[in-house]
Every structure is written in structure tokens, then in C-alpha cells.
Amino acid sequence: MISINLKHSKVDNSEYKKLFETAKTRFLSEDLGFKRLPYEFPNLLSNFELADNLMKDKKAIVIIGIGGSDLGTRAIHKALNHPHYNEFIDITLNNEPKIYFIGDTTDPESISGLLDVLNLEKTLFLVVSKSGNTIEQASTFAYVRDQYINDNLNPVEYIAFITDPKTGTLREIANKSGYQTIDIPSDVGGRFSVLTNVGMIPSHILNVDIDQMLKGAMDLDELIKDSNLEDPVFEYTLNKFAQYKSGKIISVMMPYQYSLYEFAKWYQQLWAESLGKKFDINGKVVNVGQTPMSALGPVDQHSQLQLFNEGPNDKFFTFIRVEESRQNLNMPSNYKDVEQFEFMNGRNFQEILNFEQETTAFSLSKNDRPNVTISIPKVDAYHLGQLFYFFEVSVTLFGYVLGINPFDQPGVELSKNAMYGVLNKPGYEAIKKDFEEFKGY
Amino acid sequence: MISINLKHSKVDNSEYKKLFETAKTRFLSEDLGFKRLPYEFPNLLSNFELADNLMKDKKAIVIIGIGGSDLGTRAIHKALNHPHYNEFIDITLNNEPKIYFIGDTTDPESISGLLDVLNLEKTLFLVVSKSGNTIEQASTFAYVRDQYINDNLNPVEYIAFITDPKTGTLREIANKSGYQTIDIPSDVGGRFSVLTNVGMIPSHILNVDIDQMLKGAMDLDELIKDSNLEDPVFEYTLNKFAQYKSGKIISVMMPYQYSLYEFAKWYQQLWAESLGKKFDINGKVVNVGQTPMSALGPVDQHSQLQLFNEGPNDKFFTFIRVEESRQNLNMPSNYKDVEQFEFMNGRNFQEILNFEQETTAFSLSKNDRPNVTISIPKVDAYHLGQLFYFFEVSVTLFGYVLGINPFDQPGVELSKNAMYGVLNKPGYEAIKKDFEEFKGY
Numbered sequence: 001m002i003s004i005n006l007k008h009s010k011v012d013n014s015e016y017k018k019l020f021e022t023a024k025t026r027f028l029s030e031d032l033g034f035k036r037l038p039y040e041f042p043n044l045l046s047n048f049e050l051a052d053n054l055m056k057d058k059k060a061i062v063i064i065g066i067g068g069s070d071l072g073t074r075a076i077h078k079a080l081n082h083p084h085y086n087e088f089i090d091i092t093l094n095n096e097p098k099i100y101f102i103g104d105t106t107d108p109e110s111i112s113g114l115l116d117v118l119n120l121e122k123t124l125f126l127v128v129s130k131s132g133n134t135i136e137q138a139s140t141f142a143y144v145r146d147q148y149i150n151d152n153l154n155p156v157e158y159i160a161f162i163t164d165p166k167t168g169t170l171r172e173i174a175n176k177s178g179y180q181t182i183d184i185p186s187d188v189g190g191r192f193s194v195l196t197n198v199g200m201i202p203s204h205i206l207n208v209d210i211d212q213m214l215k216g217a218m219d220l221d222e223l224i225k226d227s228n229l230e231d232p233v234f235e236y237t238l239n240k241f242a243q244y245k246s247g248k249i250i251s252v253m254m255p256y257q258y259s260l261y262e263f264a265k266w267y268q269q270l271w272a273e274s275l276g277k278k279f280d281i282n283g284k285v286v287n288v289g290q291t292p293m294s295a296l297g298p299v300d301q302h303s304q305l306q307l308f309n310e311g312p313n314d315k316f317f318t319f320i321r322v323e324e325s326r327q328n329l330n331m332p333s334n335y336k337d338v339e340q341f342e343f344m345n346g347r348n349f350q351e352i353l354n355f356e357q358e359t360t361a362f363s364l365s366k367n368d369r370p371n372v373t374i375s376i377p378k379v380d381a382y383h384l385g386q387l388f389y390f391f392e393v394s395v396t397l398f399g400y401v402l403g404i405n406p407f408d409q410p411g412v413e414l415s416k417n418a419m420y421g422v423l424n425k426p427g428y429e430a431i432k433k434d435f436e437e438f439k440g441y
Numbered sequence: 442m443i444s445i446n447l448k449h450s451k452v453d454n455s456e457y458k459k460l461f462e463t464a465k466t467r468f469l470s471e472d473l474g475f476k477r478l479p480y481e482f483p484n485l486l487s488n489f490e491l492a493d494n495l496m497k498d499k500k501a502i503v504i505i506g507i508g509g510s511d512l513g514t515r516a517i518h519k520a521l522n523h524p525h526y527n528e529f530i531d532i533t534l535n536n537e538p539k540i541y542f543i544g545d546t547t548d549p550e551s552i553s554g555l556l557d558v559l560n561l562e563k564t565l566f567l568v569v570s571k572s573g574n575t576i577e578q579a580s581t582f583a584y585v586r587d588q589y590i591n592d593n594l595n596p597v598e599y600i601a602f603i604t605d606p607k608t609g610t611l612r613e614i615a616n617k618s619g620y621q622t623i624d625i626p627s628d629v630g631g632r633f634s635v636l637t638n639v640g641m642i643p644s645h646i647l648n649v650d651i652d653q654m655l656k657g658a659m660d661l662d663e664l665i666k667d668s669n670l671e672d673p674v675f676e677y678t679l680n681k682f683a684q685y686k687s688g689k690i691i692s693v694m695m696p697y698q699y700s701l702y703e704f705a706k707w708y709q710q711l712w713a714e715s716l717g718k719k720f721d722i723n724g725k726v727v728n729v730g731q732t733p734m735s736a737l738g739p740v741d742q743h744s745q746l747q748l749f750n751e752g753p754n755d756k757f758f759t760f761i762r763v764e765e766s767r768q769n770l771n772m773p774s775n776y777k778d779v780e781q782f783e784f785m786n787g788r789n790f791q792e793i794l795n796f797e798q799e800t801t802a803f804s805l806s807k808n809d810r811p812n813v814t815i816s817i818p819k820v821d822a823y824h825l826g827q828l829f830y831f832f833e834v835s836v837t838l839f840g841y842v843l844g845i846n847p848f849d850q851p852g853v854e855l856s857k858n859a860m861y862g863v864l865n866k867p868g869y870e871a872i873k874k875d876f877e878e879f880k881g882y
Contacts, residue, residue, distance in 0.1 A: 066739075066740065066743045067743025067744050068743070071744065082554055082557070083550060083551055083554030083555070084554055084555065084557065084558045086528060087527060087528065087558045088554075088557055088558055090528075090531065091557070091558055104739075104740045104743070105699055105737075105738075105739055105740055105794070106739065106790050106793040106794045106797065107697070107698060107699045107700075107766070107790070107791075107794055108766045108768040108769070108770035108789075108790035108791055108794075109524060109698070109699065109700060109766055109767055109768045110524055110699045111768075111770060111790065112768040112770055113523055113524030113525055113529075113768075114524070114525065116523070116525065116529055116532070117525045117528045117529055117532055132781075134743070135739075135785075135793065135797070136739055136743075138781075138782050138785070139772055139782070139785055139788075139790065139793060141779075142772060142773055142776070142779060142782050142785065143770070143772060143773065143790075145773075145779070146773040169781045169782075172781065173779050173781065177779075190743075249753060249755070250691070250732060256548070257548060257550070258546055258548045258550065258551045259548075259550060265744075268744065268745070269743075269744035269745070272744060272745045272747065272748035272752070273744065273745075273747040273748065275748070275752070276747050276748025276749070276750075276751055276752030276753075277747075277751050277752065278751040278752075287751060287752055287753050287754055288752065288753065289748050289751075289752030289753060291691060291734075291748060291752065291753070291755070291756075293732075293734055296546075297546075298507075298545070298546055298547065298576075298577055299507065299545045299546055301853065301856065302507045302508025302509070302545070302575070302577075302631075302710075302853070303508050303512065303706075303709060303710035303713060303714065304709070304710070304713045304714075305852065305853050305856065306713065306714040306717050306718075306850045306851075306852040306853050307713035307714065307716070307717025307730050307732060307852075308717070308852075309717075309852035309853070309855070309856075310717055310718050310719040310728060310730075310851070310852035311713070311716070311717030311718065311719075311728055311729065311730030311732065312690060312717075312728050312729065312730060312732070313728055314690070314732070315732075325548070325549045325550055326550055327549040327550045327552075327553040327554075328549070329549035329552060329553055329584070331580055331583060331584060332583055332584065332586075332587040335583070338582075338583060338586070338614055338618075340573075340579075340610045340613065340614065341579050341580070341583050341610075343861070343864050343865055343866040343867070344576075344579070344580055344583065344864055347580075347864065348549075349547050349548070349549035349552065349580065349584075350548075350549055352547040352576065352580060352864070353546070353547045353548055353549075355860060355863045355864070356547065356576070356856075356860060358863075358876075358880065359856040359857075359859035359860050359863065359876060360856045362855075362856065362859055362876050362879050362880075363855040363856035363859065365879065366855060366879075367852075367855075409747045410747075410751070411746065411747040411748075411749075411750035411751035411808075412742065412743070412746050412747050412750070414750070414803075414804040414807060414808075415742065415746065415750075415797075415800040415801045415803065415804035416800075418800035418803055418804065419796060419797060419800050420784070422796045422799075422800065423784050423785055423788065423793070423796070424784055425784035426784070435799075435800060435803050438803050438806065438807075439799065439803070
């Protein structure tokens, strides 16, 4: 189980405690899609056979995703697979499939660069999108589909969709052209969807222990339900909120394990998109949200720490540390001609890494910068599932107390609609005109 | 040449103009190490032969670096090489060396994971560090050296140093044990060192057009010198500073080309470490600095844009766009069963990408969020050199007007010394005691 050290983030939170108790009561009573997911292993199982069939004779999987439809899978892959996974497979002649990500940009160098290293006949593309309308994914899908047609291959054997069970463009295309599909529950939003088929189908293909991942989330959910209001997520979020109100407007997520860096990027979307909102109070617009940054220790000690220690005191730090590494490496114990490093003689690398985390927390605390240390015993499916669920609940509580809806994202519509306008999609003529005036055509 | 559109970042800057004129005059008159670098191609040349000898019979290069000693090289590699460079080399049976990075962490999974995919006999490790005292690099170097010894190979044939010409631990070790060395100029700090041997030796090994990279920087330097005070860097920084003073305390760097994402990370160190400083005014401590964030378009439109548009109005946005891609890709023009995407018929991918940048700028501007668009004709060595130099000069001017020293980093000493203490390095007993009290031993 995750454990939390709040000692160096203490602040008077009495003003907000009642609000958080109300938020937790609301959370417990509500029927939110993502709360159900830790308990849904049996429902996932039914799709694994389809996934296995799709992967038959394939050597690589490509996720065509963006935002909530790929960040979770990236986090799982980086956390649980070899640090140089695709290369490692080649070297060891391993039979696991390689994995690639695309569809999060329309950058032609990205698309053509990936096609350079793929064998299309041995590749399964998974288009992961609820609507299928996202420009980046739609254009990538259309381009990839065309490559298969040009090669006289039938795209429906190499491309499948993970999408809404009933509505949306991808669903329409699948119905018409026969692409295989796997469902995303309609009541779970993109950034909360990692434990749905969105993250679990790629995880199954990569042989991740999904049962354990869900169990990690489930155990935390049970703990939250069994605790009489106060639980680790509650305590963490209450403190963080009180610090936010006292001026810590930036939230830095800083794991010390390289394998958790993509998890920090997943967190960044969750925190930014859920909480960065505007609303009207008596005709006055109020903008709220805590800006998330992802950092990596000790890497960013040599990039960001100067600012963190001595710059504006406007940040709240969350460290993630791991007690035991999956690799037991020690420094050599016989130096001879490099006696300058004798002080590291025989030390365990993970021990050094954790000292780095502690001394960084020490320096931040000395500079009066609030920081919390989250500790997990090991990077594995169980604790990763727990980390996902921890922050999904945390951002929900934070959003409720902030008085906003943590599940929508109205602020991305304007640029999206302008894109449709520029590309002459019917129905977007007005915003096209608005955009062209802005540009000065 | 870089061009800049400041239209949507306008703010009254009259209050700061005089200060920036003074800062520019100071910059022009000072003998700063990094200003000399664009003109030093002939001096670099002398080391290329040594680098070529080191690489003889080698198939891979590994940079043991952290912060200023690897972020620049990472930026160059990602900007100018194939998006899947190492895999692409394998597939095309290309004779170029592969490249890897390590030494920015003591994470044992990172170290052992890299060793899994390397052939030590065919690898050159470059330890890039002025002092050689950095824990992450020192421990990685010691470990790698030990692997060679265990394999009965002589480490001096596989490991070389890029380090201070006279002082420091690496210099001592080299003198004693015969490691080959290449110099880093003493008067150039880590985060300003990309155009020294730190970035240029790896660039030479990777066949980057170094001459053009320096020429890009040089042409911008000449423009700055020839302009009567006002030049693009001056204008950009003056506006950015005025916005900072009016509450834009976060600086978002958002290129729209995947290949420039590591450049944004390089910028993040430069901006954070140079400007995040404290100083005393009449006994009162003042903390200054603008917190840099790196983002990537359009990827982060589906992660951060909600916050950027509707969250707190505390950010200044710098877009980097590229007019011409190195890959000329078009959408297919015949859709048949995916008529939903007909509106993208035959469109050029780079054109779509640049529309995405423009519509994002449009939505930010509509929400009153200041944003600047930097445009370069193409991602190539020339314009990358120009981008590096642009922000080195910019951060210097910003720092001068802020009244701090942009070239030091006193705020990282505390945790560094605590690490030496914890690891029982002689001379660090007092801080060890302080740290242990903090931890509660």
C-alpha cells in the first residue's frame, strides 16, 4: 500500500476540513464511472480473446492516441517494461510485441519516421478515441489506412478501434467498413480512462498483470470507503488544497524512478485539465486551477532545483520514491586509481537514489517549500494501479472543493472548432471567419 | 533567420525599456564566454581527429551527462536525427553510431537497462563534466569502468572525458590513469555550453553540420551587434519581462515540431537555473524568477490547453513553428468509406500542423493570454544554432534587468553537500548531522 509522509507540507487546514468532509461524502455517494473500474476485471476479460486474435502473426502494436487515450498506456509501458524495450526485444530475440505511439500530432516527420521502422504486415494499429473526431488521430488513421490500401492489404485486418459502444465517427466507420471494435464505457472521461480497455487492452497485449493493477486500485478504494472520512488521499488533498489557497499555485510531481516519468506526465494532464477552469460569480469571471509540472529526480536537480529552492515560493512538491529497485546494483568496492570516489565504495545504487530524494526534500524544507513524499515498496502493476487511482480520487475531491466540474474540458472547444473551420468542415463557417479576421487575411 | 510575431503579447513596456537598453549595452561590452563560441569553429576542429580516433571500430556513443552536460546534446540529437534513430540504424544497416544517454540518475534500472542493449567492446562512453564531482555521473562512470575491468578490457580505450582543461576530479583521474580528454572552456557555464565541445564533439560524431550551427548563432550575434539597441531578442525579452512584471510568472515553451521537444527541455533548464534566484534587499529576502514549463503542440492541446485557456491567467506562451517540414506528406484524397474525414482531403500534414498552432494562438489570444510565435524556415543545424543563441542572450538580458547573476546556481549546494555528508565524504560532517536531525534519526 502507498504510504505518505506529510511532515514537511504542514499548513493550517482547519478552514477547509469541513469542505473536504463534504466532498468525500459526495464522492462516496456518487455513481462515477471511474470508481467502478477497479472491480471490472471480469468484464475486461471478454475482450482479451479478441485482442489475441487481432495480434495473431503481429510483431508490433501502435497506439493511435492523444491525451487521455495514450498517456495512461505510455505510463504503464514505461513503468513496467524494460527501459529500452523495443531494442531489448530485438537483441534478445524475444517474442513480445514492440510498441509505438503515434496520432498525438500531425507532424509529418513523426508519422513518416514511424513508418520507416515498421513492417506494416506485422503491425496492429489501435485507434483509441471515444469520438474519432480528433484531427491528429483522424488524419493519422486515414494516412495509415491508405498505406495498407497502397500495399494491396486489407486495412480491417491491421487496424482496430477502441471507441464508444454506440456513437461517434469511429463507430460509424466500423459499422460501415467492418473494423473490429472494443468498447470504452460511455461514462468514463478520457483522462480517467486508463483502467478501462483504453489502457487495459494494450496492457494485456504487453503481458502486464492487469488483475494486480486493478487490485491495487481496489484496495485503495476499499481503504477510502472504510476510513471514517480521513484517509491518505483525503489528507494529501486537504493539505495540498490549503497550500494552494496560501499561494502554492504550481504543483510539481517529481518521481525519483526513471520508470515513473511518464506517470508524472499522465498526472500533469489529469491535474491541468480537471482543475483549470473558469466560472462566473455574479457576472465576474474567475479563473482557477493549480498548474502541474512534471519533473524527474535526480535529473532535474541539475535543471530545476535552483529555481525550486530559491525562486518564488509558489510551488507544492510531491515526490514519489520506491523502496526497492527491480535491479540490485552496487557501486564497485575497489577503486585504486579513482580514490576520489572512495566515499561511494560498495554503496547500493537505489540507496544512493533514495538519499538524493531525501536530501532534496531536506533542502526544500530548509527553504520553507512544502513537500510531500509518497512511497511505494516497488514499481509493479499493483502499486501503479494504486497511484492512478490515488490521483483520480484526489483531483475529484480538489475539484469539488474548488467548486468546479473536474470531469469536463470546455476550454479546448474554441481552437478545435477553429481547426474545423480552417479545414472547411461544414457547419464551422462563422468561426472560420472570426479566425481569419484575427490572423489578418 | 528566426522571425518573431509579437502581436499577441503586447503590453505597455515603456517602464522597462531604458533598463533593457542598459542591459544590452552591458551585454555588448562584456567579455562573456558563451558570446565567443559562434566564432570558434577552427578551435573545435582540432578535437575532431581525436574524436574520430576514439570512435574507431565503435558502433555506439554513450553520453554520461546531466543538466548542462547533456540537455544540449539531447536537443541536437532529437532535432536533427531520425525520430527513431537507433532503431532506424539497425533496420537500414546504416554505419552511423547509435547514441544513448546515461549518468543523469543513480537509478539502477536505468544503468542496468542500458547495459542490456550495449556491446561494450563497440561502445565509447563520454563523461561530460567540468568538475567530475557530480554523484550521478561519478557513480555511473565508476560502475561502467568496473564492467570493462571485469571483461578484461582496458577502460581507457572505451571511456574519455570532456572536462575542465586544468582542474577537477576528472582531470586528476585522467592525469593519473591516462584517459583521453577534450577541454571545456573554463569561462562557460554548463547551461551555456552547448556550442562548446560539450555539444559539438557528440555532434561531430553524429555527423551534424557544426559549421552551419555556429553560423546560425553567429548571424544572430551579428544582427544583435548591428542593431541600434532594438533587435528580435531585445524585443522578445522586453515584452516578456513586462508581462512577467504584470503577473505572467510562468513561461511556457511550446514548439509544434516533435523534433524540438528536447530543445524545450534545454530551454527549461536555462530559464529556471539562470533566473530562479534569491537576494537580500535591506535584510529582506526576495525570491525572483519566471517558472519555465515545456509543452509540445499539438500533443498538449489535449492535456494542458484547458488550463492554459481557462485557468489562472499567469502564463506567457512562446510558440515555435516551422514553415517547411523535412517530410512532404499529404492526406489521401480519396476517402470512400471514411467520408467523415473528407474535409481533410489532400491537405498537407505540415499545413495542418501549422493551422493547429495558429488556432491555438487564436484561442489563447481570445482568452487574453499573451503569446509570441517564433518561426523558423526549417529544422536544421543553422536554425537550431540560432535558437540556442537566441535564448542564451535573452536569459542574460532578463537576468541583468532582474538584478541577479544569470550565470551562477548557489541554490543547489545544500542538497549536494548533504549528499556528500550522507555518503560520508570527508569534510561534510556538519551538514550530515543537520540532515540526520531533519530526518529524525
